[in-house]
Amino acid sequence: MNSSFIALLTDFGTEDGYVAAMKGRILGLNPGAQLIDISHEIQTYNIRQAAFCLNTCYYYFPEKTIFVTVIDPGVGTKREGIVIQTSQHYFVGPNNGVFSFVYQREGYRAFQIQMQEFEDVSPTFHGRDVFAPMAAWLAEGKSLQRYLKPIRKLESFLKQPQQLSEKEFGLEVLHIDHFGNIILNWHQNDFPEKRGVFAPMVTLRNQKFSHLAATFGDVPAGELVLTWDSSGYLQIAQNKGCAADTLGCTVGDEVKLSL
C-alpha cells in the first residue's frame, strides 16, 4: 500500500500516552502511514507558537504530506475541525488559528469536518478520535466526501505590520525561539521593494538596533544584532546568548521599525 507522510504537531508533551494513542490509531487504520514527529513540546494551548512552528517547516515536506496539528483548548465545544488542502499538502486540526500562516501564504481549499459522522468520539480527545482517522484516510487516498463540507470562516490571529508614517512601521514580536531569538512580523518577501536597500532601525523596550548582520557569529559573543532568520523574518539575535532573556521581551511586544 502506498501512503503519504503524516507529520504530527501537538502540545501534548510526551510524558503521557496521548501522542502514542494518535500514532497507534493512525497505524491501526493505515499501517503503511509514515509518521514524522514535528513537535509535542508546544506550550500548553499556545496556538501562536504552534502556528509559527508549522510555518517554519511545512514548506519542505514532500507532496501530499498531511500535517495533523492538535493544539486544541476548545476540544469538545462548538469549535470546528477543519481540513485545509493546498497545492502540495493537507492540514488537519481545529479551526482556531493554528493554520493562520498557511492561509496567508498558500492558495487553498478549506473544509469543515463533519463530526457527527464519527463514532465513539471522546469529547476531550478529537486528536485520537477524529483528526487521526482523517489523516490515516487522507494518506491512503480514501474518498472523504462524507466527512467534509466546504467552510468559509477560518480563524486567524496574524497581524500585518502597521504603516505609521512613510518610513515607520509598527511591528510586534511574532515568536521567540528555543535559542531566544526574537522574531518580528516583518518578512522580507512581503516588502520586496524594500529588500535591496534595507537599512533598518528597530526599537524594542527603548533599545535601538541598526546593525544588520548575515549571522550572529559575525558579532562578538554576547552582542545583540539584527539578522534575517532562516525563514526570512527580521529577528534580533544574540551571539551565544539568549536575546529574549537579555531584553526581557515576550511574544506580542510592540516594536518600531524605521527605514
Add this chain to the structure above:
Amino acid sequence: MNSSFIALLTDFGTEDGYVAAMKGRILGLNPGAQLIDISHEIQTYNIRQAAFCLNTCYYYFPEKTIFVTVIDPGVGTKREGIVIQTSQHYFVGPNNGVFSFVYQREGYRAFQIQMQEFEDVSPTFHGRDVFAPMAAWLAEGKSLQRYLKPIRKLESFLKQPQQLSEKEFGLEVLHIDHFGNIILNWHQNDFPEKRGVFAPMVTLRNQKFSHLAATFGDVPAGELVLTWDSSGYLQIAQNKGCAADTLGCTVGDEVKLSL
C-alpha cells in the same frame, strides 16, 4: 523482510544516547523494524507513570506491535525480564509492575527472559543488551523458545476501588497528566451497572465535586469539573488550567466517591 512495529517507552530522557543505542541495536539486528517513540520523558524510575502511559495507548496499535518498556531501577539485580503476549500484542521489559494494566485488561501468556542466554550484557543496560534484541527478533518472527520460559508471579501495583459502604468508595489518584488532569482509579467499564445513572460526589482534600460535564470546555475558564477522561477513567479537570496544581494533589492521594 516483513517486520512488526516496535514501540519504545523509557525514562531515559533524550539528552543522552541511551534511547538511540536501543534503536541502533534493534535496527542493526532487524533493519526492517519500524520504530515508534511512545515516550522517553517518563519521570526517572516512575513505574506507575509509565504503566499508565502504556495503558492509554497500546490498545490502538496494529496487531503484533511490540512494546519495549524500560523503566528499570532494578537493572542488573535479581529482578526478571519478561515478555507478555496478548491476543494482539507483545510487551517486553522488566517484571516490576510496568505492565500492570495489561494483566488487568487482557488475556495473556507470560514468559521469563533467560538472561544467561545473552552475551555481552552490561549490568546497567538491559534495554540495549536484552530487551532490544528480544524485540528485534519478535518483530521478525524468529523462534525464541531458547530465551523464554513460562513465569507465574507478575508484579503489579494496581489498587481496586474499596467499597466503604453501599454508596461510598475509597479511590486514589491514579495519574496526573501533562495538562494537570487528576485521573482516578474508577473506570466506567469496571462498574457497568452504575454507568447509566452515574451521579458522583467526589471528595479530594476536603473539596467536593459533583458536576459531571462532557468536556472541560463546558465550564468557564478556571473552573474545576468532573469528566470522563479519554480512556474512560473519572477525572477532575480544570478548563484552561492545571487541576493538580490548583488542588495541590499528587499520585496516590486518597479520594472518596459517593454515588
Add this chain to the structure above:
Amino acid sequence: MNSSFIALLTDFGTEDGYVAAMKGRILGLNPGAQLIDISHEIQTYNIRQAAFCLNTCYYYFPEKTIFVTVIDPGVGTKREGIVIQTSQHYFVGPNNGVFSFVYQREGYRAFQIQMQEFEDVSPTFHGRDVFAPMAAWLAEGKSLQRYLKPIRKLESFLKQPQQLSEKEFGLEVLHIDHFGNIILNWHQNDFPEKRGVFAPMVTLRNQKFSHLAATFGDVPAGELVLTWDSSGYLQIAQNKGCAADTLGCTVGDEVKLSL
C-alpha cells in the same frame, strides 16, 4: 528506492520547527530516507554533550547509517562543514569537535563540504540547507565528488588521562547523564593491561570511592558507588539517586584515580 537510515542529533529542542524543517528537507529530496531521532535535547551549543551522546550509540546502527549532527554555534562563520566516512557509517556536521570520539575510535576519511556549491543557504541554518541535503544524497548513494574535498585538520576536545605517577592518573568528568551518573574519561579498553586487576580509588571533591560494583542496584538506595558504565567508561553512580547533584560536580571537574 533503497535508502539508508539517517539519524538526527541536534540542540534545536523541539518546540520550534527547526528539526522538522531538516526532516522535511531530507524527505523532500529523498522520500525513501528512514529518519531516526537520536536527540534534539542537547543543551544549547554543548558540543561535548552531543559528542558523548553520539559516542554511546552510533556503533549499534546498521551499516551505511548517516549521522547528521548539528550543534553549531559557529554557523555562518568560517567554521567548515565536514563529512567523516568510517568503515560502517557516515557523519555529517560542523568541524567543531562534535565527532571527536569517532576520530579516536575509528579509521576514517574526512572531507570538507564545499559550501559554495549549495544554493539558497541561510547563514543561520546550515542544518537545513547544507547538512540535510548532504545526508539525503549520501543515503541514496548519489555521487558527491563535487561537494567534497579531503580535509586534514579536524577539531577535537578530548583529553587523555594524565599519568601523574606509576599508579596515579589525572582524569576529568567527561559527561553527566540524565540519571546523574558521573562518567570519567577512563575507558576499560584503553588500558587493557589494567583491566583484570582493576582496584581503583577515585577522588572527586575530596571524597574517595573505592567500591567497584557490577551495577548500582548492588548497593543500598542512596549509596554512591563506582561501576563501569554501559559503554565501558568508569563512572560514579548512586543507587536510586543523582550522583552529580549529591556531589555537586560538573563536566570538566578534575578527578584523581589511584590504582
